[in-house]
Amino acid sequence: MTGQEHIxxxxxxxxxxxxxxxxxLHAVLFTGDGLLKAKSSGIDRADAERAAAGLTGIGxxxxxxxxxxxxxxxxxxxxxxxxxxxxxxxxxxAANTYLAVSVTAGLTSDQIVVVTHTAVxxxxxxxxxxxxPERVRGTGPNSPSAYERx
Numbered sequence: 133m134t135g136q137e138h139i140x141x142x143x144x145x146x147x148x149x150x151x152x153x154x155x156x157l158h159a160v161l162f163t164g165d166g167l168l169k170a171k172s173s174g175i176d177r178a179d180a181e182r183a184a185a186g187l188t189g190i191g192x193x194x195x196x197x198x199x200x201x202x203x204x205x206x207x208x209x210x211x212x213x214x215x216x217x218x219x220x221x222x223x224x225x226a227a228n229t230y231l232a233v234s235v236t237a238g239l240t241s242d243q244i245v246v247v248t249h250t251a252v253x254x255x256x257x258x259x260x261x262x263x264x265p266e267r268v269r270g271t272g273p274n275s276p277s278a279y280e281r282x
Contacts, residue, residue: 143170143262146254150233153250155243157234160184161262164191164228169262187232190222219244225255226262 147159151172158175162168162184171180194208213220218236221244225231233251237243255262 147172153247155235155237156247159233229262
C-alpha cells in the first residue's frame, strides 16, 4: 500500500467514526470542484460522487453571497441544510476541501451537536492530509493550451 493509499484508507476510517454517532447516515470528503476524496463505508461510491458534486454547489452558493452580506470578502465555514427530519451539514475541512455529513434528525436535535463535534474532531485530527490544490484550467493533456503547444 502506497503512502497516499494508506492516507485515503485512514480518511475512510475516520469518516466511519463520524457515522457511528447516533442518527448519522453518511459522510463524504470532497474538493471544492466536486471530486470525491473519501467516503464512509455505508454509501456506495457512485452515490458519494454524486453527493460530492451536488454539495459543491452549496459551497459555491454560500461563497457567492458576498454582496448580500455587504462585505468584500467572506470565509465560508459551514452550511446546514434542514429537511425537517434529516439534516445535511457541509463544513470547511481544509484548503479547497469540505466534509459533508447527513443525519436523520432535525436541526434542533441534540444529535446534530454530537455529530458536529465528532466531525470537527476528525477534521482536526486529519487536517494535515485534507487540503487539495485547486485544479488549474488548461493544464491537462486535452486542454486547448496543450494543443497549442504541439
